[in-house]
Amino acid sequence: MATPSIAPLSLRDRHIATLKQMLNLNTAPSTLLKSTGTELAWKVLIYDELGQDIISPLLTVKELRDLGVTLHVSLKSDRDPVDEIAAVYFIMPTKDNISRIGKDLAEGLYESYYFNFIAPIPSDLLEDLAKAALDSNSQQNIAKIYDQYLDFITLEDELFCLRQAGRDSISYYALNRPQMLDMEMEQIIGTIVDSLFSVCVTLGAVPIIRCPKGEAAEIVGEKLDKKLRDNLRDPRNSLFTSDSMATGALSFQRPLLVILDRSIDLASLLHHTWTYQALAHDVLDFKLNRVEIEEVDESVTTGDGRHPSKRRTYDLIPTDKFWKQQKGNPFPIVAESIQEELERYRQSEDEVKRLKNAMGIKGDAEDLAITGSPEDKLRLFLIHYLCTPTMTQTELDQYMTILRGSNCTHLDAITYIKRWKSISKMSVVSQAREGGTTTMGTFNF
Numbered sequence: 001m002a003t004p005s006i007a008p009l010s011l012r013d014r015h016i017a018t019l020k021q022m023l024n025l026n027t028a029p030s031t032l033l034k035s036t037g038t039e040l041a042w043k044v045l046i047y048d049e050l051g052q053d054i055i056s057p058l059l060t061v062k063e064l065r066d067l068g069v070t071l072h073v074s075l076k077s078d079r080d081p082v083d084e085i086a087a088v089y090f091i092m093p094t095k096d097n098i099s100r101i102g103k104d105l106a107e108g109l110y111e112s113y114y115f116n117f118i119a120p121i122p123s124d125l126l127e128d129l130a131k132a133a134l135d136s137n138s139q140q141n142i143a144k145i146y147d148q149y150l151d152f153i154t155l156e157d158e159l160f161c162l163r164q165a166g167r168d169s170i171s172y173y174a175l176n177r178p179q180m181l182d183m184e185m186e187q188i189i190g191t192i193v194d195s196l197f198s199v200c201v202t203l204g205a206v207p208i209i210r211c212p213k214g215e216a217a218e219i220v221g222e223k224l225d226k227k228l229r230d231n232l233r234d235p236r237n238s239l240f241t242s243d244s245m246a247t248g249a250l251s252f253q254r255p256l257l258v259i260l261d262r263s264i265d266l267a268s269l270l271h272h273t274w275t276y277q278a279l280a281h282d283v284l285d286f287k288l289n290r291v292e293i294e295e296v297d298e299s300v301t302t303g304d305g306r307h308p309s310k311r312r313t314y315d316l317i318p319t320d321k322f323w324k325q326q327k328g329n330p331f332p333i334v335a336e337s338i339q340e341e342l343e344r345y346r347q348s349e350d351e352v353k354r355l356k357n358a359m360g361i362k363g364d365a366e367d368l369a370i371t372g373s374p375e376d377k378l379r380l381f382l383i384h385y386l387c388t389p390t391m392t393q394t395e396l397d398q399y400m401t402i403l404r405g406s407n408c409t410h411l412d413a414i415t416y417i418k419r420w421k422s423i424s425k426m427s428v429v430s431q432a433r434e435g436g437t438t439t440m441g442t443f444n445f
Contacts, residue, residue: 010157012318014202016058018150022116023067023088026146043086044110045072046079048097050118051090053164054153057289057317075100079109086112086143092151093121095128102132105141112143119194120147149201149239151194155289156318162195164288172262175216189216193223196257200228201239207257217259224257276334277327280316289316374408385417 009017021027023045045064047055052074064072073079075091087110091097101115115129126145133139154160163170170188174180200207206228211221231238260266285292296309316323322341326334381399385391396418400411 011160011199011203012058012154012157014204015150015154018148018202019055019058020067022090022146022148023064023069025086025088025114026116026144041086042068042070043088044082045069046075046087046089046091047072048075048091049165050092050151050163053288054118054150055090057153057155060315060317079104081107081109084111086110086114088114088116090116090118090148092119093117093125095125098125098128098132101129102136105132105138106136108136108138108141110141112141113138114143115145116148117146118148119151119198120149121145149198151198152196152202153288160199162192189219189223192220193227196220196224196259197227200257203255204240205255206232206240207255209257209259211259212261212264215261215263217261221259224259274330275328276331279331280327286316290314291316374403374406375410377406378403378408378410378413382413382417385414386421 023043025041025043059067061072069088070085071082075089075097087104089101091101104110105113121129129145130139133142152160152162153164161167168174170191174188175185209221209225211217232240235241280286280291291314292311293314294309294311296307298307300308302308316327318324322337326337329337381403385396385399396414400414403411403414
């Protein structure tokens with residue numbers, strides 16, 4: 001009897017799993033719950049610009065809440081101290097970020113600190129972090145320090161990019177500009193190699209590398225190959241062991257990594273097609289699976305004759321069924337599908353209205369019909385009368401005259417409330433004198 005094969009996890013699934021484990025203080029959620037039997041601990045998530053770009057396409061605010069994240073803020077923002085809570089940092093190991101961490105330690109913002117660096121932290125910056133902790137006498141508050149190897153941005157199941165903010169620094173132009181220095185070239189290639197290595201670590205697979213000769217792609221391929229071999233040479237510290245081996249890190253089914261220069265223009269063939277996703281990317285402000293559209297309110301006109309506008313944001317994520325089904329279809333088919341979805345929506349709306357009528361539930365139109373009626377005015381005055389502790393008889397007579405002029409006929413309710421207020425006042429006086437009161441017969445008029 002054949003057993004069903006389990007589909008391998010996509011790059012996006014693995015990326016999300018690693019982030020969730022990081023937010024669970026680098027403990028698997030199932031293991032944490034089984035070992036403690038309690039809910040996940042509350043925590044604060046602090047990120048830099050790259051950390052935010054990595055998290056935002058993968059985890060929603062609701063998912064962060066489910067993982068115990070009560071607050072997520074930028075590292076550069078002004079923050080107040082929060083006692084008895086853990087702080088999870090997800091940042092790049094840069095000198096500016098380490099300096100800001102030292103400031104947080106000196107101010108004692110949090111009870112415990114979990115530092116998760118997107119890329120491995122160099123030894124000199126690690127020494128700066130240790131010195132900052134010693135200077136502020138907060139070394140006992142630092143719980144863990146991790147190298148996460150998550151220096152890339154996953155957009156779809158098998159689609160990723162290396163940078164969003166600051167992507168010009170590793171662009172084709174940056175590599176080929178005439179004033180490029182050798183040191184700058186080494187930094188750019190090192191950044192690309194580190195990001196590709198992070199992808200391999202997240203996949204748990206050692207790829208077969210192919211690249212053209214004589215170009216920058218060859219240098220990237222050689223450095224990545226050396227980095228992979230150096231890591232595999234030490235089995236005790238290798239990142240491609242345990243769970244990674246189970247996914248095929250050293251199996252015969254290794255992925256193929258093709259590194260090409262931008263001069264081989266494959267991107268244009270993929271971008272400028274007649275599909276829904278490609279058109280959205282080319283026409284709209286499409287970044288990190290999020291689209292911003294400017295909408296003009298033509299019903300309002302400003303003093304200079306213009307119509308005000310506002311920007312709406314839409315998340316195009318895998319949980320969006322329509323986007324998932326239609327993003328690869330030609331636009332005419334998508335337009336027909338939109339019309340079909342609208343028809344289904346109208347049918348569902350009509351069905352809901354029919355059920356409401358059958359159940360005797362009146363619609364909103366009937367509720368709006370009584371707005372501004374004499375009964376509404378009487379109700380509003382009764383609420384005001386009840387909430388006003390002191391109202392003279394003269395003021396009450398004036399209100400009643402106005403209500404009569406508004407065709408309010410059921411003014412007996414005001415007489416009832418007036419009598420109730422007088423009896424309540426007498427009850428308070430009696431309670432003050434005798435130390436008690438009774439409600440028997442209060443409403444027997």
